[in-house]
Amino acid sequence: MPPFVFVGGGLLLLMKEVILLRKVFVTALVLVLAVASCSFADGVKIGSCIYRFNDAFMLRFRNAMTAESEKLGAEISMSDGQDDQNIQNGQIEEFLSSDVNVLIVNPVDRMSSQGIIDKVKAANIPVVFINREPTPEMLATYDKAYYVGAKAEESGTEAGNLIADYFKSHPEADKNHDGKLQFVLLRGQNGHQDMILRSKYSVEAIRNAGIEPVEVAGAIANWDKVQAMNIMNAFIMSIGPENIEAVIANNDEMALGAIEALKANDYNKGDPAMYIPVVGVDANASALDAMTRGEMLGTVLNDADGQGSAAVKLAVMLAEGKDVSGEVTDGKYIWVPYQKVTRGESK
Ligand code: GAL
Numbered sequence: 001m002p003p004f005v006f007v008g009g010g011l012l013l014l015m016k017e018v019i020l021l022r023k024v025f026v027t028a029l030v031l032v033l034a035v036a037s038c039s040f041a042d043g044v045k046i047g048s049c050i051y052r053f054n055d056a057f058m059l060r061f062r063n064a065m066t067a068e069s070e071k072l073g074a075e076i077s078m079s080d081g082q083d084d085q086n087i088q089n090g091q092i093e094e095f096l097s098s099d100v101n102v103l104i105v106n107p108v109d110r111m112s113s114q115g116i117i118d119k120v121k122a123a124n125i126p127v128v129f130i131n132r133e134p135t136p137e138m139l140a141t142y143d144k145a146y147y148v149g150a151k152a153e154e155s156g157t158e159a160g161n162l163i164a165d166y167f168k169s170h171p172e173a174d175k176n177h178d179g180k181l182q183f184v185l186l187r188g189q190n191g192h193q194d195m196i197l198r199s200k201y202s203v204e205a206i207r208n209a210g211i212e213p214v215e216v217a218g219a220i221a222n223w224d225k226v227q228a229m230n231i232m233n234a235f236i237m238s239i240g241p242e243n244i245e246a247v248i249a250n251n252d253e254m255a256l257g258a259i260e261a262l263k264a265n266d267y268n269k270g271d272p273a274m275y276i277p278v279v280g281v282d283a284n285a286s287a288l289d290a291m292t293r294g295e296m297l298g299t300v301l302n303d304a305d306g307q308g309s310a311a312v313k314l315a316v317m318l319a320e321g322k323d324v325s326g327e328v329t330d331g332k333y334i335w336v337p338y339q340k341v342t343r344g345e346s347k
């Protein structure tokens with residue numbers, strides 16, 4: 001059958017035949033669209049609750065989820081929990097009373113996840129948690145609850161290794177020549193698995209590398225650049241920058257805040273005698289820029305693209321009632337690995 005019909009051109013067809021051909025063509029088109037809609041998640045509506053929109057890493061995560069939803073033809077709407085669990089609870093209820101088929105939740109307080117699971121379970125809607133991990137006991141209470149994230153201990157170990165490698169290859173970094181590493185630790189939000197495990201494993205990696213770590217100061221700066229800058233300023237005043245041999249931050253934003261404070265005190269501006277190695281986690285663009293300028297030692301790639309697309313793919317499969325047992329480990333989890341990023345590399 002010719003794809004085109006030339007009327008009044010080289011090929012003349014009777015009106016009757018033209019109409020017949022059009023019918024066949026339209027039927028074929030409808031069939032093609034129907035097949036496409038089956039494999040492209042058409043009609044799947046995802047409701048996604050983010051703990052706070054104003055978070056550099058979660059912005060990358062959101063963009064990845066939007067891109068994957070577009071790719072799969074699913075509809076996604078996102079709400080900003082504004083770092084307030086009560087606000088987020090209301091948003092979850094709103095989604096549940098609308099026509100969403102599945103939820104993706106980044107809880108404000110991961111220890112509140114049980115309340116979220118109970119609500120979602122009562123509505124019999126699948127839920128994929130992201131970035132803030134409910135306990136295994138909580139996940140076990142609902143067969144349609146899953147978690148997509150990264151193993152925090154990996155990023156802690158890699159960040160610690162970055163500092164240990166630097167310390168070993170730069171003997172002058174041991175400013176007081178005691179063979180130990182005097183460091184400042186900037187922690188993320190209290191209770192967050194990434195705060196607990198990154199802190200623990202980064203210090204352990206330094207110890208495992210044969211260097212004794214000594215925490216000269218540490219504080220919670222809630223993943224936030226400005227909070228970290230103020231805290232670091234206070235530490236510089238109270239301890240003296242000459243007594244700080246490294247800064248370990250649980251994420252890049254806090255590392256960048258610490259660097260602002262160091263620069264305000266003429267550190268990390270190019271003079272090798274006035275340099276304190278700072279590491280973060282995430283590999284956000286602003287951190288990679290700071291590394292290129294020589295202000296920041298390194299970071300660990302927290303794969304927002306990998307986690308965002310895995311979460312949406314899983315959510316779509318669940319919404320379509322597909323068997324996901326081949327996609328997950330331990331019946332509940334998708335783990336996306338971290339990667340170490342040092343100066344000069346760009347990701
Ligand atoms: C971490 C990330 C932080 C922050 C936090 C939010 O994985 O490294 O920068 O985004 O999640 O929960």
Ligand code: CA
Nearest residue numbers: 174178180181
């Ligand atoms: Ca020392």
